[in-house]
Amino acid sequence: MGSNTSACLSSSSDYPSLNLKLGDIPESCISLILTHLDPPEICQFARLNCAFHGASSADFIWELKLPSNYRYIIEKLSDEGFELDGLGKKELYGRLCRFNPFDGGTKEVWLDKKTGGVCLLISSKGLSITGIDDRRYWNYIETDESRFESVAYVQQTWWFEVAGEIEFKFPKGNYSLFFRLHLGKKVSKKRLGGGGRRVCNMEHVHGWDIKPVKLEVKTGDGQETVSMRFLDDPGNWVRYHAGDFIVGRSDQMTKIKFWLRQIDCTHTKGGLCVDSVLICPTTYY
Structure with a gap:
């Protein structure tokens, strides 16, 4: 056996070294490898050399990374004036990872960069708020701490109820719903000669420690979650988890109703x- 091994070793020296480099790998092979990576990793490998850069733009790679409902999202955004039809799949993925407004700017949709999961954000103006038109109790205040540049502020009320409803074609998976709330009113010191620094006015904060709020989520196929929660952490924005739901079919509209009471x-x-309501894959947040 020893002699055979020696023969193999000696014979292998008769062949010249191939000295293969990364640039010698065919783009088609590189593309197949890249399909097993997540989008940020693909973009990192694209910077290695020209071969990887070219392979990383293959449409079939990004077709796999796009959510199953991406054509539905394109159609929805096209109604808002977005031109997405002529883009390659890589460019389309990058465009959909931005915050894309729709429904008159009261909602935004985007993809999680790493997973391609679909996320939705609904502004306070896209919600149904009991008493919102009565300026004795409610008003909208401008703020740069909201993606929608304004939030609904309740100074005082007896009956507090915020509700919403949406129908959307979500990809199959598990989803969570959150309300983004803030105890206290943000005031800009710029108007008061304070150099633009923001402070929190706690003058009207009261009543939330007496009894909890009720958070509820219902879907059109009968799923329902209910939870009770005291609002806390004044002076900070908090996402309160209202509930979870499961989307079983990607080719059907999912109807969701939700309440904060x-x-x-x-x-x-x-x-x-x-501020808003966030609907996202359960693993996102």
């Missing part, structure tokens, strides 16, 4: 900012 009229409550 504190309708015990034995006491008033106030000093709360309502």
Whole structure:
């Protein structure tokens, strides 16, 4: 056996070294390898050399990374004036990873850069808020701490109820819904000669520690989650988890209804900012 091994070793020296480099790998092979990576990793490998850069742009790679409902999203955004039809799949993926407004700017849709998961954000102006038109209790305030540049602020109310409803064609998977809230009113010191620094006015914050709010999520196919939660952490934006739901079919519209309530009229409550509702894959947040 020893002699055979020696023969093999000696014979292998008769062949010249191939000295293969990364640039010698065919683009088609590189593309197949890249399909097993997530989008940020693909973009990193694209910087290695020209071969990897060219391979990383192959449409079939990014077709696999796009969500199953991407054509539905394109159609929805096209109604808002976005021109996406002529883009390659890589450029399309990058475009959809931006925050894309629709429904008159009251909603935004985007893809998680790493997973391609679909996320939705609904502004306070896209929600149904009891008493929102009564300026004695509610008003909209401008702020750069919201993606929609304004939030709904309740100074005082007996009946607190925020509701919403949406129909959307989500990809198959598990999803979570959150309300983004803030105890206290943000005030710009710029108007008061303070150099633009923002402070939190806690003057109207009251009533939220007496009884919890009720968060509820229902879907059109009968799923329902209900939870009770005290609002806390004044002075900071908090995402309150309202519930989860499962999308079983990507080719059908999913109807979702959701509520945030504190309708015990034995006491008033106030000093709360309502920014938005986030719907996203459960693994996103």
